[in-house]
Amino acid sequence: MSTVAIAGGHGKIALLLGQLLAERGDTVRGLIRDPDQEGDLRAVGIEPVVCDLEGDGYVAAAVRGADAVVFAAGAGPGSGAARKATMDLGGAVKLIDAAEAEGVSRYLMVSAMGAADPPAEGEGDDVFAAYLRAKAGADEALRASGLDYTIVRPGGLTDEPGTGLVSVAERLDRGQIPRADVAAVLLACLDAPATVGRTFDLISSKTPIATALHS
Numbered sequence: 001m002s003t004v005a006i007a008g009g010h011g012k013i014a015l016l017l018g019q020l021l022a023e024r025g026d027t028v029r030g031l032i033r034d035p036d037q038e039g040d041l042r043a044v045g046i047e048p049v050v051c052d053l054e055g056d057g058y059v060a061a062a063v064r065g066a067d068a069v070v071f072a073a074g075a076g077p078g079s080g081a082a083r084k085a086t087m088d089l090g091g092a093v094k095l096i097d098a099a100e101a102e103g104v105s106r107y108l109m110v111s112a113m114g115a116a117d118p119p120a121e122g123e124g125d126d127v128f129a130a131y132l133r134a135k136a137g138a139d140e141a142l143r144a145s146g147l148d149y150t151i152v153r154p155g156g157l158t159d160e161p162g163t164g165l166v167s168v169a170e171r172l173d174r175g176q177i178p179r180a181d182v183a184a185v186l187l188a189c190l191d192a193p194a195t196v197g198r199t200f201d202l203i204s205s206k207t208p209i210a211t212a213l214h215s
Helices: 012-023 035-042 059-063 081-102 126-145 179-190 209-213
Strands: 003-007 027-032 047-050 068-071 106-110 148-154 156-158 165-169 176-178 198-204
Touching: 003 012, 003 081, 012 027, 012 035, 012 179, 027 035, 027 059, 035 047, 059 081, 068 081, 081 106, 081 126, 106 126, 106 179, 126 148, 148 179, 156 179, 165 179, 165 209, 176 179, 179 198, 179 209
Parallel strands: 003 027, 003 068, 027 047, 068 106, 106 148, 148 198, 156 176, 176 198
Antiparallel strands: 165 198
């Protein structure tokens, strides 16, 4: 059994992943900012840990003793460009620093398609462009950290039921994928040492997850 700390613990992907981990007997910590969300985490077997990734929260203490961390946090819809920088980039870097400080070597990043080649300053929609630049910066910081990383860049997210059938590659054409399948891929990555050091796009397709990750 492992202990996994998930930043952005109340997010849809985080709750799905946390439930999968808890159901197989792993210990799961969900890092959340709002104490009112604790009950939702406990309901699916996740231990809530109140920790503000944008403030002066004790992030290192929140991941202490974990075997892996997952960054599934984000500024969310409706937030402006400034918050993309403080959460999607700054929060990810704080989790990197905490993992390094506590000797947690395994780090999974939920990034986004388009982060491999984000728009330059002044190009495209300001907020979405800022989001992709923040994701790109977080990915770069993780790759430079020396941690055992995997960076997953899903396409457009849906709430459709998962199919377990995906396409994985360094670059893919735009597509969609259910959040349930993203969670299943993250779970599979935690179990697959061969995914360490990989960055890949992820969309729905016709290949079973285990096969896609090992191709």
